[in-house]
Structures are given as C-alpha cells and as structure tokens.
Amino acid sequence: MPIGNQEENKGAAMAALVFLSESKLSDSGNLLHLLRNAFPSTNIGTDATASARETPIVFVADGLLCTVMHIEAPAPIREADPEIRNARFWPTAWSEISRHRSHVVVTVVGGDAIPRAMVLQRILAAVFEAERSAIGSAYPSSGALLPRKVAQALLKQTSQVAVPLFVSCFFAKEADNAFPMPSILASTKGLADFGVREVEARGYPGSVSELHGFIFDFAGYLIQARPDLRDGHTVGVSKTQKVPVSIERSLFYQTNVYCLRFQ
Numbered sequence: 001m002p003i004g005n006q007e008e009n010k011g012a013a014m015a016a017l018v019f020l021s022e023s024k025l026s027d028s029g030n031l032l033h034l035l036r037n038a039f040p041s042t043n044i045g046t047d048a049t050a051s052a053r054e055t056p057i058v059f060v061a062d063g064l065l066c067t068v069m070h071i072e073a074p075a076p077i078r079e080a081d082p083e084i085r086n087a088r089f090w091p092t093a094w095s096e097i098s099r100h101r102s103h104v105v106v107t108v109v110g111g112d113a114i115p116r117a118m119v120l121q122r123i124l125a126a127v128f129e130a131e132r133s134a135i136g137s138a139y140p141s142s143g144a145l146l147p148r149k150v151a152q153a154l155l156k157q158t159s160q161v162a163v164p165l166f167v168s169c170f171f172a173k174e175a176d177n178a179f180p181m182p183s184i185l186a187s188t189k190g191l192a193d194f195g196v197r198e199v200e201a202r203g204y205p206g207s208v209s210e211l212h213g214f215i216f217d218f219a220g221y222l223i224q225a226r227p228d229l230r231d232g233h234t235v236g237v238s239k240t241q242k243v244p245v246s247i248e249r250s251l252f253y254q255t256n257v258y259c260l261r262f263q
Contacts, residue, residue, distance in 0.1 A: 014116050014193065015107040015140060016124055016165070019100040022133040023072050025055075031068070032057065034126035064119050065109040068127065075103045075138070083143030086170050088212055090147045096135050097145075104131070113194040114223065117161050124165070125155040137165065142190030144168040163220045166190045170252075171208050179203040179263040186211050187252050188219060196222045200251060203263035222258075229258060237262075 025031065035044050039061045056069040077083070079094045087093040104127055108120045128134050128151060136147040144167060146154070154162035167190035174183045179202075186201040199218060204211045214237060221227070229235075234242040248259040 012113075012116075012193075013107055013109045014113075014120050014166075015105060016120060017075055017138040017140065018104040018106070018124065018127050018131065019075065019097055019135040019138070020102045020104065020131060020133045021100055021135055023101040025070050025104075025130075026132045027130055028055065028057075028070070031126060031130035034130050035059075035068070035123065038122045038126050061119055061122075062111070062115060064111050064116060066119060066123060067105075067107045068123060069105045069107075070102065071105060072102045074100055077138070081143070082170070083138065083145050083168065086143065086168055087145040088169065088171075088208075089150050089164060090136060090145050093136070093145050093147070096147070100135055104134075114161060117166060117194070118158075121155055121162055121165065122158070124151070128152050128155065139166050139168075139190065141193055142166060142168045144190060161194075161220065161223050163216050163223065166193060167216070167219050169212060169215050171211070174203060179205075181205045181263060183263060184208060184211060185251070186215055187250070187257075188215060191219055191222060192255075194223045196226075197247070198250065198253065198255070198257045199260065200248075200257045201260045201262065203261055205262065218260075235260065 032044060042059050042061045044057065044059045056067045058067050077097060084094050106120060106123050106127065108116050124137060128148060134148050136145060137151045138145050144165060146164060151165065154165060167188055170187045172185050174185050183203045183205045188199045191198050199215060201211060201215060218235060229245050231246050233245045235245055237243055243260045243262055246259045247256050250257045
C-alpha cells in the first residue's frame, strides 16, 4: 500500500540483536518454552531429536518466517558508531555493550511491516525473559539501542508497535543564523522500514528531551494511523500550537522527508 509516496517493502526482513554478558545462553530450554507460550498455535522445537540447547530456532508464526540464532562472539559494534552517540535512552550504552560476550540475532521475514514488527517484539520479549545476562537490544537497520529495562518495559505494550525499538533519532544544534531563535534539529531513521517517510524537525526552540518525546509520538502516529500528510498540512504539538508540514529533501539522506518547521 503506498504511504506518503513510498512503497512498503512487503516480505522484507526485520532483524534485532540482544547483547549478552555471557558467552552461553542462560537457558535455551526455557527460551523454547517461552516462545511456545508466545505462539501457542505454532510448532516450535518439537523435533525429539533436536537438542533444547541448539540454535537456530526456526519456525513460522502468523505466516512469517522467524529465526533465533545465538552467536558466541561479540556483535560488530564500536564506540565511534553513530548509534552509540545517539543512544538517548541509554546514556551508558558503550560502557555496558563493550563488555558483552555474545549476542542473539532475531529475524522475522515476510508479510507487512506492522505484523512483522509485532511478531519480532513477541520473540524479543521471550529472549529478554529467558536470558538473565541480556544487556540490551539493537535494531541495526536504524541504529536504535535500548537498555534491558527500557526494552522490557516497551515490550509489555503488546497491542502496538514499540517505536523506540525500531526508530532512532539524531539531534544537532541549528546554525546560529538559521532561525530567529537558537534552536535544534532532529532527524529520524527507521520509519522507512514501515513504508513511512522519515521525519526531520527544524528550528525547535525547546530542549532535546521535549523534541525527543514529540518525535516518537509523531512517529507512532505515522506508523499506526497512516495519515495522508501533504505540503501545507499541520500537526499539533499542543492544543494551541500547530506546526506546518512540508515534503522536502532530507538534510542527511538522498530521499524526501516530512519536514516540520517550528520557526
């Protein structure tokens, strides 16, 4: 379905990582049990000849191909990577991730983006519950990083897409002469995985935390409601403030984005 002049990539893959502080799985037998509870109508690991301690675990849930793979090595992530600098939900990300010894890769392939994301979330919830050494999660497509506590809190919301799991946001100071008031800008990455234009905010005069909250609320609205936003439309920041929307070339990517101009 075309959304905002973009075509959702049907049948594509979504993949997430869970960092572990230990080199071995805590209890893959319990992981199998939790996965079976999460997907009761799916046969998962029922082959009597298969060891409960083997991965990958491969199954089909809701018509989607799912894999859970444990890799006994650190994930290829470095302190200088953009996702470390942009980890607003995880200020201590590098000091904790740098000590991880293995990771779990969860992949879901097929179907539409929202059902794909919802299945991925159910698998991640099982991994975090089963693995006592889980540190946090990463969504490599966007660079979104979340510590265990935040990820598990989001994964309890089983009725909607947990936007911060999939979408990252970069913030920077606007040039001194760009707007009448000193301000900041923001740019998202990850919305394209849902067939939605990325969002860039310009000239925001408030704090990073305020803009962060607004951007993620707006991103969730774009994913779930699929509004037909066009040049000249407005979005509400509050009951009294409306911000104009334009479709412009991104400051950072070779694509058009929803640009929100606060000044």
